[in-house]
Amino acid sequence: MIGDGAGDTGIDPDGHIVADETETVGGDDEVFADLLAFVEDELAFATSHYNNSYLDRRVSSRMRRTQCETYGAYFEKLRTEPAEQEALLEALSINVTGFFRNPDVWSGIRSVLRTLSKNGPPVRIWSAACADGREPYSIAMLARDDPEIDGSNVYVLGTDISTPALETAQAGVYEESRTVDLDEQLSFLGEYRQYVDVDGRTYRITDDVKRNVRFRRHDLINDEPKSGFDLVICRNLFIYIDNEYKRPMLETIARSLRTDGYLVIGKAETIPPTLQSSFAVREARLRIYQRER
């Protein structure tokens, strides 16, 4: 069994302990390591950046789907079947997101936006690891909706490592499904239909909201920091990342913030001890921090 101290359970991006997909199928650690090396070298997915329990859960889930009982059997399938290579890459990409995900955190973000707006325009925000764009659009919609925030002067940059996710983000068109209730997500704002055109199950972000949101590809591990942001929101990525890489990612973020700029991380995430002195805690429960001088 592969483990990193997390046992057989995992933690989902909302911070819940999950057991269904998390039970690993088992097998030989060496074969598992070879399998990961194959995924990294041949399929160009940087497995070394992620923690082992996360990787094991995703691989085990594919093993169950394909009825492979050992890592060896699954590795053979993976090596020889391009369709399975694609399926595993899809399973490994962590793109769960939503509009106004964790609504209590968004009440905290609202307070931060009000404070920043009072300091005067423009307000510059970076939604790092923004997946399909619902997080940066939530920021832009909230800024337009709140009478205490000057929404037209709030500029949001959304970045992610995934090009397909960014293509969806750029289009700003989302489909409701059996499992995704967009109306419920957007209901954080009372009258959200001023910002989203709804046609049956299709939700289109209006041009007015899109005007203040830009998207670019950015890899938080390998790319350069940015600069001068008033607020960086980077949620639900660190939980999947190997400890060794959390620190460089947070350093990139810290350097991208102006002094006194705010940081929001995921509710199940923490700042590594060595970086804690760089941030003052503003709302511990909501994981809202402020960069120290």
Ligand SMILES: C[S@@+](CC[C@H](N)C(=O)[O-])C[C@H]1O[C@@H](n2cnc3c(N)ncnc32)[C@H](O)[C@@H]1O
């Ligand atoms: C679970 S989603 C989080 C989306 C959003 N922040 C939220 O909380 O709803 C994690 C995102 O991190 C992205 N990601 C993974 N590795 C990354 C990296 N090294 N740099 C930037 N983004 C990365 C994934 O493509 C995915 O879209």
